[in-house]
Amino acid sequence: MRTLIALLLLATATNAPSQTLKIGELNSYKVFPAFLEPYKKGWQLALEEINAAGGAAGRKLEIVSRDDGGTPGDAVRAAEELIAREKVDVLMGTFASHVGLAVANLAKQRKILFLAAEPLTDKIVWENGNRYTFRLRPSTYMQTAMLIPEALKLKKKRWAIVYPNYEYGQSATASFKKLLKQAQPDVEFVAEQAPPLGKIDAGAVVQALAEAKPDAIFSSLFAVDLQKFVREGNTRGLFKSTVVFNLLAGEPEYLDTLKDETPEGWWVTGYPWSEIDTPEHRRFRDAYQKRWNDYPRQGSVVGYTAVYSVANAAKRAGSIDTEKLIEALKGLQMPTPFGQILWRPIDHQSTMGAYVGQLAQKAGRGVMVDWRYADGATYQPSDREIRALRKE
Amino acid sequence: MSGSAVLLQFLNGLAGASSLFLVAAGLSLIFGVTRIVNFAHGSLFMLGMYAALALEPHVGFWWSVPLAALAVGALGALLEALLLRRLYAAPELLQLLATFALVLLIKDFALWAWGPEDLLGPRAPGLDGAVRIAGSRFPEYDLFLIALGPLVLGALWALLRRTRWGILVRAATQDREMAGALGVDERRLFASVFALGALLAGLGGALQLPREPATLAIDLQIVVDAFVVVVIGGLGSIPGAFLAALLIGEIKAFCIGLGYSEFTLAIEFVVMAAVLVLRPWGLLGRLPAPRRGPGALEPPLAPPSRAVLLALAGVAAGLCALPLATGGYALVLLTDILVFAIFAVSLHFLMGPGGMLSFGHAAYFGLGAYGAGLLTLKAGAPMMLALLAAPFAAASAALVFGWFCVRLQGVYLAMLTLAFAQIVWSVVYQWNAFTGGSNGLIGIWPAAWLSARTAYYYLTLAACLAATACMWRMLFAPFGYALRAGRDSPLRAGAIGIDVRAHQWAAFVFAGLFAGLAGALYAFSKGSISPEALAVPRSVDGLVMVLLGGVHTLIGPLWGAALFTWLQDSVARGFDYWRAVIGAVILLLVLVLPGGLGSLLRGRRAP
Numbered sequence: 001m002r003t004l005i006a007l008l009l010l011a012t013a014t015n016a017p018s019q020t021l022k023i024g025e026l027n028s029y030k031v032f033p034a035f036l037e038p039y040k041k042g043w044q045l046a047l048e049e050i051n052a053a054g055g056a057a058g059r060k061l062e063i064v065s066r067d068d069g070g071t072p073g074d075a076v077r078a079a080e081e082l083i084a085r086e087k088v089d090v091l092m093g094t095f096a097s098h099v100g101l102a103v104a105n106l107a108k109q110r111k112i113l114f115l116a117a118e119p120l121t122d123k124i125v126w127e128n129g130n131r132y133t134f135r136l137r138p139s140t141y142m143q144t145a146m147l148i149p150e151a152l153k154l155k156k157k158r159w160a161i162v163y164p165n166y167e168y169g170q171s172a173t174a175s176f177k178k179l180l181k182q183a184q185p186d187v188e189f190v191a192e193q194a195p196p197l198g199k200i201d202a203g204a205v206v207q208a209l210a211e212a213k214p215d216a217i218f219s220s221l222f223a224v225d226l227q228k229f230v231r232e233g234n235t236r237g238l239f240k241s242t243v244v245f246n247l248l249a250g251e252p253e254y255l256d257t258l259k260d261e262t263p264e265g266w267w268v269t270g271y272p273w274s275e276i277d278t279p280e281h282r283r284f285r286d287a288y289q290k291r292w293n294d295y296p297r298q299g300s301v302v303g304y305t306a307v308y309s310v311a312n313a314a315k316r317a318g319s320i321d322t323e324k325l326i327e328a329l330k331g332l333q334m335p336t337p338f339g340q341i342l343w344r345p346i347d348h349q350s351t352m353g354a355y356v357g358q359l360a361q362k363a364g365r366g367v368m369v370d371w372r373y374a375d376g377a378t379y380q381p382s383d384r385e386i387r388a389l390r391k392e
Numbered sequence: 393m394s395g396s397a398v399l400l401q402f403l404n405g406l407a408g409a410s411s412l413f414l415v416a417a418g419l420s421l422i423f424g425v426t427r428i429v430n431f432a433h434g435s436l437f438m439l440g441m442y443a444a445l446a447l448e449p450h451v452g453f454w455w456s457v458p459l460a461a462l463a464v465g466a467l468g469a470l471l472e473a474l475l476l477r478r479l480y481a482a483p484e485l486l487q488l489l490a491t492f493a494l495v496l497l498i499k500d501f502a503l504w505a506w507g508p509e510d511l512l513g514p515r516a517p518g519l520d521g522a523v524r525i526a527g528s529r530f531p532e533y534d535l536f537l538i539a540l541g542p543l544v545l546g547a548l549w550a551l552l553r554r555t556r557w558g559i560l561v562r563a564a565t566q567d568r569e570m571a572g573a574l575g576v577d578e579r580r581l582f583a584s585v586f587a588l589g590a591l592l593a594g595l596g597g598a599l600q601l602p603r604e605p606a607t608l609a610i611d612l613q614i615v616v617d618a619f620v621v622v623v624i625g626g627l628g629s630i631p632g633a634f635l636a637a638l639l640i641g642e643i644k645a646f647c648i649g650l651g652y653s654e655f656t657l658a659i660e661f662v663v664m665a666a667v668l669v670l671r672p673w674g675l676l677g678r679l680p681a682p683r684r685g686p687g688a689l690e691p692p693l694a695p696p697s698r699a700v701l702l703a704l705a706g707v708a709a710g711l712c713a714l715p716l717a718t719g720g721y722a723l724v725l726l727t728d729i730l731v732f733a734i735f736a737v738s739l740h741f742l743m744g745p746g747g748m749l750s751f752g753h754a755a756y757f758g759l760g761a762y763g764a765g766l767l768t769l770k771a772g773a774p775m776m777l778a779l780l781a782a783p784f785a786a787a788s789a790a791l792v793f794g795w796f797c798v799r800l801q802g803v804y805l806a807m808l809t810l811a812f813a814q815i816v817w818s819v820v821y822q823w824n825a826f827t828g829g830s831n832g833l834i835g836i837w838p839a840a841w842l843s844a845r846t847a848y849y850y851l852t853l854a855a856c857l858a859a860t861a862c863m864w865r866m867l868f869a870p871f872g873y874a875l876r877a878g879r880d881s882p883l884r885a886g887a888i889g890i891d892v893r894a895h896q897w898a899a900f901v902f903a904g905l906f907a908g909l910a911g912a913l914y915a916f917s918k919g920s921i922s923p924e925a926l927a928v929p930r931s932v933d934g935l936v937m938v939l940l941g942g943v944h945t946l947i948g949p950l951w952g953a954a955l956f957t958w959l960q961d962s963v964a965r966g967f968d969y970w971r972a973v974i975g976a977v978i979l980l981l982v983l984v985l986p987g988g989l990g991s992l993l994r995g996r997r998a999p
Contacts, residue, residue, distance in 0.1 A: 030971065033508030033608070067964045071924040072832065073914065077728055077961065084845070085721040098831045102920040105834045109843075109919055121831065128834050165654055165822070166830035193653045198609060201656065203534060204404040204648040210528065211397045211649070227512045227605045235522050235531045257510050257605065 020062040021055070021320050023310055024082030026103070027093040027118075031070030034223075035253050035299045036095060039118070040065070041292050042303030043092075046311075049287070056311035057318055063307070064088060072102030079103050083110055089320045090115060090310050097121035097167055104133040113325050117306040118299070120168055122175075125347045126389040132322075134329055134348040136306050138376045140168055140247075142349075143269045144175040144220075145379035146356050147245050150267050151216070152183050154243060160191040160214035162205060164225055169194065172220040172247055190214050195225065202228035206238050219246040222254050230261050239263050250357060251298040255366040262366030266359040271298040272368040276337075276355070284337035296337075305336045305352065309343070342377065347386050351376035393649055396526035401649035402642065403525070407534035409634075409641025410541030411600055415614055416621035416633045417548060418592030424565040424628020425585045428476065429803065431932075432491040434615030435498035436590050440464045440597025441606040442506050445513050453514050453602070461595035468590020472583050478983060480582070485749070489939040490982045492932065495611060496975030502608055504969065513601035520602075533602050540599070544592075545634045552630065561585060565628040566678070616810075616928060620660045623807040624667050626677020635675055639663060658818030665796075665811040672800050691944055693745060693876065695868050704947070711853055715846045723849040729957045730849075730856040731914045736937040736949035738906035741863050743935075744943050745872060746899040747879030748797070749806040752813025753907055753934050755793070756786040758926025760908025761915040762820060765833040770826075775839040779912050786908025787901050789816070794900030798893050813926060821923045832922030836915050852913050859906050864946065866902065875899055940981060942988020951989040 025043065029036045043063065050061050064086045068075035075094065082088045091107055091114040094100040100119030107114035108130040116124055116135040120143070125135050138146075159180070163169030173192070180187050191212035193205050200221070206229065209217060221229050226249060233239050243265065248254060250270015255262065273285065273296050284304065288296045309329070314320055317328035330345040342351045357371025380386075393401070419433045443460035444453075451459065471494065479487050519536050522529035552558035560581055563571040572578050604610075621640060625632025640660050647655045673679055696704070715723060739753045763785030767778035793812040797805050820827045827833065842848050866872050877885040878892035885892050915921045924930065933956065941952025959977060963970040981989070 030503075031609075033503065034510060037508055067970065069960070069964065071929075072920055072922045073728075073918050073925065074960075076918045076920070077724060078964075080724040081721045081961075081965075084724060098922040098924075101831055101834050102918065102922065105919045109837055123831065165657060167824075170824070170829070191651065193648065193651075195648075195653055196657045199613060199656075201404075201408060201644055201648060202604075203407060203531070204401060204645045205653065207397070207400050207404055207528070208648050208651065208653075211393070224510055224605055224607050224609075227510060228603070231512070231515075231603075232531070235520075236529045237522070253509075257512050259512065261512065 019059055021057065021059045021090070021310070021314050022086065022088045023061065023063045023307070024079065024086055024088030024091045025063050025065040025093045026068040026075060026078045026082065026091070027065075028070035028075075028095045028099065029067045032095050035118070035297075037299075038253070038294075038297035039299035039303035041288070041294070042296070042300035042305075043307045044303075045288055045291050045300075046304045046307035048291075050307065050311045057314040057320060059314070059320065061307070061311060063092075068094065068099060068103075070096065070099065072099050075099045076102055076106050079106050080110075083112055089113075089322070090325065092306055092310060093117050094119055097124070100124050100135075101128055104128065104130060107132040111322060113322050113329075115306055115310060117302050122171055123167075125349045126386060129347055129390050131326065134309075134343060134350070136309065136350045136352060137302055138352055138354050138379075139349065140172050140220075141175050141381070142376050142379045143247050143354055144172050145179060146269055146354060146374040147218075147247070147267060148176075148179045148183065150356065151180060151218070151245055154216065155184070156215035156243065157186060158188050158190045158213065158215045160193075160209045160212050160217045160242075161189060161219070162193040162195070162209060162217065162229070163220040164197040164200075164222070165194040166197050169197075169220045173218070176218050198224055200225040200228050202232035203236075205229065206232045206236050210236065210238050214242055217242055217244045219244060220248070221246065222248045226254055227257055227261075230258055230263055234261055234263065239266075243267070250355065250359065250368045250371075252295070253297050253299060255359070255368075258366045260361065260364045262359055262361050264358075264360050267356070268359055268368065269354040269356055269374070270368055270371075271301065272355055272357060272371050273297070274367070275371070278339065280335055280339065281337045301337050305338075305341075308334065308336070309350070338373065339375075344377075344380075346383055347390060349376075349380075353377075353379075396528065397649060399526050400528055400530065401645045403530060403534065403538065404649075405642035405645030406538045406541075406638075407531075407641075408644060409637040410537040411596065411603070412617060412621055412641055413541050413634050413637035414544060414596035414599060415593060416618045416625070416637055417544065417630055418589035418596070419615075419618045420622040420625065420628055420630060420633045421548075421561070421585055421592070422589035423622055423803075425561055425568070426476075426480075426487075426582050427568070428491065428586075429485070429488040430491050430589075431488065431615060432471075432494040432498065433589070433593050433618055434611035434613065435495050436464050436468060436593035437597040437600075437614045437618075438502060438606070438608070438611045439467065439498060440594030441513070441601055441610070442502055442511075442597075443594065444598035444601050445511055445606050446506075448514055448601075453516050454518075457595065457598040460598040461591050464594025464597070465587050465591030468593075469583060469587035471590075472586040475979070475983075476586065477579065477583070479986070480578075485939055485943060486982060486986055489936060489978060492936055493975040493978040493982065495615075496971040497979070499608055499611060500969045500972035500975070506606070508608070510605040510607045512605040516602045537599065541634070541637075545630065548630050557581075557584070612928070617660065619807065619810075620664050623804060624664050624674055626674030627803065629674065629676040629678075632674055632676030636667075654822060657822065658814050661811040661814040661818075665808060665815065668800060668804060668808045668811070669796055672804060674804070693867065693944075693946065696864075696946060700947070708853075708857060712850075715849060719846055723845045725958070725961055727845075727849050727852045727917050728914075728961075729954050730852045731910050731917065732933075732937060732957050733950050733953040734856050734859045734910035734913070735907055735934055736941065736953040737860050737863055738903045738910065739934045740938045740941075740943065740949040741867070741906070742899060742903040743938060745867050745876050745879065746896060746903070747876075748896060748900065749803065750809040750903075750931070751806045751928075751935070752809035752811070752931055753903070754926045754928070754930035755809075755813035755816045756790055756904035756907035757911040757914070757930060757934075758820070758921075758923070759786040759789050759816065759904075760911025761921045761925045762827060762833070762911075763908065764912035764915045765836045765921045766827075768836050769833055775837075775842070775916065779916065782912035782915075783905045783908035786911065787905035790901045790904025791897075794897050794904070798896040798900060810928070810931070813931060814928070817923055817926050820926065827923075830923060832920060832925075833915075834920045836921060837919050838916045842916075848917060852917070855909060855913055859909055860950070863902070863906060867946075871895065871898070936978070940978065940989060942985075945988060948988045955989060 941948030
C-alpha cells in the first residue's frame with residue numbers, strides 16, 4: 001500500500017503547463033473495437049494533419065487517449081484522471097449512450113468542455129443536455145427522421161417493429177411511430193419485438209414477425225443482432241414480400257459483415273464511402289487510405305471530424321479557455337468530409353447528416369445504392385420542443 | 393397464435409434448446425466431477441467458433457466442426473495439466489479465480505488473432521436452405537440441430553452408463569472423496585473429464601457458426617446461460633441439463649411468439665429462481681455428499697494481532713494525511729478503491745465467515761446506489777439522508793432474497809443469488825420511467841460541502857474505516873463465532889442450540905447493508921448510476937477482489953480491492969492488451985500465492 005501511494009504521488013507530480021491544446025479522449029476501445037479502431041485512426045489522421053498545418057490558436061494539438069472500460073463508473077474515473085492529472089483542456093469521445101451521459105454529467109460538474117463524438121442518445125443534447133456538452137453524430141431521432149420520407153412514399157399500412165431492448169432501440173421506435181403516425185394517420189403497428197441487446201433469438205423473432213403479416217418492418221437492430229436477423233430472415237423468406245427500414249445498417253461497420261447475405265432493397269442510413277465523390281470527401285478518403293492502407297468507416301469520419309471541431313473552435317475562440325471555447329463552438333460552421341456542418345447554438349448538436357439509401361449486393365459485398373445525403377439540419381424538431389426538453 | 397405458429401415456435405424452441413444443451417453438457421460434466429466453477433467454459437465455446445471459422449476455408453464446414461472440437465478439447469487437457477491440476481489442493485474457489493484469468497487471456501488472444509470485427513460464418517453446405525413446414529419456411533440446419541441434441545445426449549448417456557470410465561465419473565460426481573479412497577486415479581479422471589467438457593464446448597461453438605457470428609462478447613453471455621441450464625438441471629446431471637435446456641428454449645420461443653419479447657431479458661433467471669426455491673438441487677440433481685477431509689476444514693479465524701492492528705492504523709493514518717500531499721487524481725482513484733474495499737469486505741463477510749458463496753452481490757451494491765439516486769432525484773432528499781437511508785434499501789432486498797437463499801447450499805445458493813441479482817437488474821434496466829432504464833440516473837452529486845475531491849475522499853475513508861471495523865467487530869462477537877460454527881459444522885452447531893439459518897440470514901442482510909453503503913458512496917462519487925452497477929461483471933469483480941486477497945484472511949479483501957482496482961486503472965492506461973495483462977497477473981498470483989495476498993502479510997495458522 002505504501003509503495004502504491006508513493007507511486008501515485010510520483011505520478012501526480014509530473015505535469016507541467018505547456019503550450020498545447022490538450023484533448024482528453026476516452027472511449028470503449030475494448031468493448032466496441034470494431035467501431036472504435038477506425039474511429040481512432042480517424043482522429044489520429046486529423047491530429048497529424050492539424051499539427052502539420054501548424055496547430056490551432058497558435059498551439060499544437062495533443063491527444064491523450066484512454067480506454068473507458070465501457071461502463072459509466074470507469075469512464076467517469078478515466079475522465080477525472082484526464083482532468084486532474086493530465087490537465088486536459090477538452091474532453092472528447094465515448095460510444096455507448098449511458099457512458100456518454102455520465103461523462104456529460106461530469107463535464108458539467110467539473111466545468112470542462114465535452115465533445116461527445118459517437119453516442120446517439122437524444123437525451124445528451126435534450127433532456128440531459130448541459131452547457132458544457134456538444135454532440136457530433138446525428139442522433140437517434142435525426143437518423144430515424146431521415147428514413148421517414150422514404151417510408152411515407154411507400155404508403156404501407158401494416159408495420160412491424162423490431163428493436164434492441166435498450167434506450168437507443170426504444171427511442172428510435174418511439175420517434176418512428178410518432179413521426180409516421182403524424183404524416184400517415186391510417187398506419188397500423190401490428191407487431192413489436194424487443195429482443196435483448198446482443199442476444200436476439202432470431203429464428204423465433206423472424207417467425208413472430210412473419211406471423212403478423214406486415215407490409216413493412218422498421219428495425220433498429222445492429223451488429224450481431226442484425227447479422228442473425230438477416231440470416232434467419234433470408235432463410236425463412238421474411239424479406240421477400242416485406243420491405244425493411246433499418247437504422248445504421250448501411251454503415252460499413254455493420255454492412256461489411258453481411259457479405260453475400262446483404263438483403264437487397266432495404267432502406268438504411270449509412271455511409272457509402274466508395275461512392276461519395278464530393279471534393280471534400282475524396283480528399284479525406286485519399287488521405288485516410290494513404291495513411292492507413294484501409295478504407296474509412298463511419299467511425300473514421302466521426303473521429304476525424306471531432307478533432308477538427310475542437311481545433312476549429314479553438315481557432316475561432318483564439319483561446320483554449322473553456323467558456324470561450326463553448327461560445328466559439330456555438331454556431332461554428334465548418335467543412336467536414338460530408339460537407340458543411342453547423343454546431344447548433346440551441347442544443348449543441350452538430351448538423352452532420354447521414355446517407356439514406358437502399359442496400360444491394362455487388363460481387364458478394366453489400367453496398368448502398370440510390371443514396372442521398374440527408375443534411376442533419378433538416379431533420380430536427382421545432383426549437384420550441386427542444387427548449388421544452390432542455391427545460392430552458 | 394395460430395396452430396401452425398405454435399408448431400413453428402415449438403420447433404424454434406427445440407433448436408435453441410439443442411444449442412444450449414451442447415454447451416451446458418460439457419460444463420455439467422466438469423462441474424459435477426471436479427467441482428470447478430469454470431468461468432472459462434464460454435471462452436472455450438468462443439474458441440470453438442473461431443477455430444471452425446479459421447479451418448473452414450481449408451477443409452470445409454463439416455470437417456471444421458470436429459477438428460475445432462478436438463482442438464479445443466486438446467487445449468482443455470493442456471489447461472487442466474498445466475494450471476488447474478496445481479490448484480486442486482488449494483483452498484476451494486481458487487480455481488474460479490484461475491478460470492476468470494483464463495477468460496481475460498483468451499478474450500485478448502481472440503482479439504489479437506482474429507481482430508475486432510464480428511465474423512458471420514458460412515452456412516452449412518447441404519443444409520443451407522429451408523423446408524416447408526405448416527406453410528412456412530423452416531431452416532434445414534435447425535432441424536439438424538434438433539436431431540443432434542438428443543443424439544449427443546444418448547451418446548453421453550451411453551458413455552456414462554455403459555463404460556467403466558462412465559462408472560468412475562458417476563462415482564466421483566456423487567462422492568469424490570469416497571471414489572478417491574477406493575483407488576480411483578483422480579488425476580486421470582479429472583483430466584479426461586475436463587478435456588471432454590472442453591471438447592463439447594468447442595463442438596457447441598463450432599456448430600453455432602451457421603446460426604450466429606463469432607464475436608468477442610459471446611464468452612460471458614454463453615457461460616452465464618450454460619451455468620443456468622446446468623444448475624436448473626442439477627449439477628452433474630446430463631439428462632437434467634437436457635431437460636433444463638428444453639424448458640428454457642421453449643419458454644423463450646413462446647415468450648417471443650406471444651409478443652412478450654421483453655421478458656426474454658431475464659426469463660431464464662426467473663425459471664432458475666423458481667426451480668431452486670421448489671427443488672433446491674435442481675430438476676434431476678441429487679444432494680451432494682458433504683465435503684470431508686482436510687480440504688473441508690476452514691482454518692479458525694484469529695482476531696488481528698497487535699502488530700497487524702498497528703500496521704493498519706499506520707496505513708489509515710497515512711491515508712488521512714494523503715490529501716496534504718495531493719488534491720488530484722490519487723484521491724479519485726483512492727475513493728474508488730475505498731468504495732470497492734467496503735464492497736469486498738461485505739462480500740467476504742458473506743463468503744468467508746458466512747460460508748455462503750454469492751454470484752449476485754452486485755445487486756445490493758446497485759440497490760444502494762439506485763436508492764441514493766432515487767432518494768436524491770425523485771424524493772429531493774438531502775444528500776446525507778439519502779446516503780444513510782440507501783443502504784437500508786439494499787438490506788431490505790437482502791432480507792427477502794436471503795430468506796430463500798439460506799435454504800440452499802454451495803453453488804446452488806450462489807446461483808440463486810445470481811438469479812435474484814439478474815431479476816433486479818432486468819427490472820432496473822427496463823423501468824424507464826422510474827430508474828431511467830439502460831441510461832440510468834444522471835445528476836447525483838454530493839452536497840456542496842462534500843463536492844470537493846478531498847472532502848468526498850474523507851467521507852469515503854471514514855465510511856470505509858467504520859464499516860470495516862463494524863463488520864470485523866461482528867465477526868468476533870458471539871454472533872460471528874456462531875456464524876462460523878454454522879459454516880463449519882451445521883449439525884453440531886444446531887445441536888448446541890444455534891439457529892444456523894437465522895444466523896446465515898442475518899449475515900446475508902448485514903452483507904447487503906454494507907454493500908448498499910458502498911453503492912451509495914459510489915453513486916455520489918460518480919454523479920450518475922446505470923444498470924452496470926448491479927450487473928454480473930460487478931459481482932464477478934467483487935469475487936475476484938475477495939479471492940485475490942484470500943478468502944480465509946480478514947484483511948485480504950482490502951488488499952484484493954486495492955490491487956484489482958489499481959491494476960484495472962493503471963494497466964488499462966499502459967497496455968493495449970490490458971485484459972490479458974490483468975489475467976496474467978492474476979494467474980501468477982494464484983500459482984504463487986494460493987492463500988491470497990492477505991496470507992502474505994500474516995502467516996495463516998495451520999489448520
